[in-house]
Amino acid sequence: MLEKLPTLGDEPFSPKTEAQLDRAEHRCVAHGGRLTGTRRQVLGFILENTKPCGAYEILDWLRGYQRNAAPPTVYRALDFLTAHGLIHRIERLAAFTGCTHRLECAHGEECGHRAQFLICKHCGSVQELEDQHIGAALSKAARAVDFMPTHSTVEIEGVCHLCRKTHS
Numbered sequence: 001m002l003e004k005l006p007t008l009g010d011e012p013f014s015p016k017t018e019a020q021l022d023r024a025e026h027r028c029v030a031h032g033g034r035l036t037g038t039r040r041q042v043l044g045f046i047l048e049n050t051k052p053c054g055a056y057e058i059l060d061w062l063r064g065y066q067r068n069a070a071p072p073t074v075y076r077a078l079d080f081l082t083a084h085g086l087i088h089r090i091e092r093l094a095a096f097t098g099c100t101h102r103l104e105c106a107h108g109e110e111c112g113h114r115a116q117f118l119i120c121k122h123c124g125s126v127q128e129l130e131d132q133h134i135g136a137a138l139s140k141a142a143r144a145v146d147f148m149p150t151h152s153t154v155e156i157e158g159v160c161h162l163c164r165k166t167h168s
Contacts, residue, residue: 013044020047020103024086027102033084041065042077043098046087051124052095088115090126092155100128114138115153120160122167127160 013021021044025035035043045061046053055074062069078096081087085102089095101115114135118127134154142149159167 013048017044017047020098023103024084027086028084031084033080036077038062038066038069038073039077039080042074043081043086046081046096047098047103052090052093052097052126054093054095058096088117088128088153090117090119090155091153092119092157093124093126097126097128101130114151117153117155118160119155119157120163121157122159122163125160125162 021035021040024043025040028035041062042058045058055071055078058078059069059071059074062074066073078087078089082089082096086099087096088099090097097117099115114130116129116131116134118129120126135152138152138154139149
């Protein structure tokens with residue numbers, strides 16, 4: 001959870017998040033979508049958090065800005081953001097995290113990004129990786145059994161370097 005929640009009317013998200021939101025908006029327009037105010041708020045909240053966010057955590061925060069916000073509001077925003085590659089759903093945690101690769105990619109938006117996630121079982125932090133060797137190994141293994149993958153996400157649970165230092 002954020003130490004201090006941003007107040008969208010009074011104070012913007014961090015400059016880094018605002019820049020990512022602007023890139024996300026351009027990406028949506030380029031792909032025929034629209035980053036509405038609610039979608040932008042949800043994405044901003046996810047990006048500002050250091051840990052993945054659950055839908056009801058997002059809803060609780062969003063109600064501070066939209067009193068009538070309901071679960072379908074959040075789920076529609078999450079579906080849109082996932083479909084546009086701006087966030088990832090971490091299945092193991094039933095939570096969402098920003099796609100750092102998609103929002104900061106310097107080698108083209110359609111670079112064939114395949115995500116791998118390292119999930120710390122102590123602090124709950126998630127680190128996104130993009131190791132092409134892992135993606136290639138999965139594709140090769142799938143082809144060996146005549147399977148054509150269209151999407152893959154790898155989630156690896158363990159202990160992050162900070163928790164290892166703290167708990168040693």
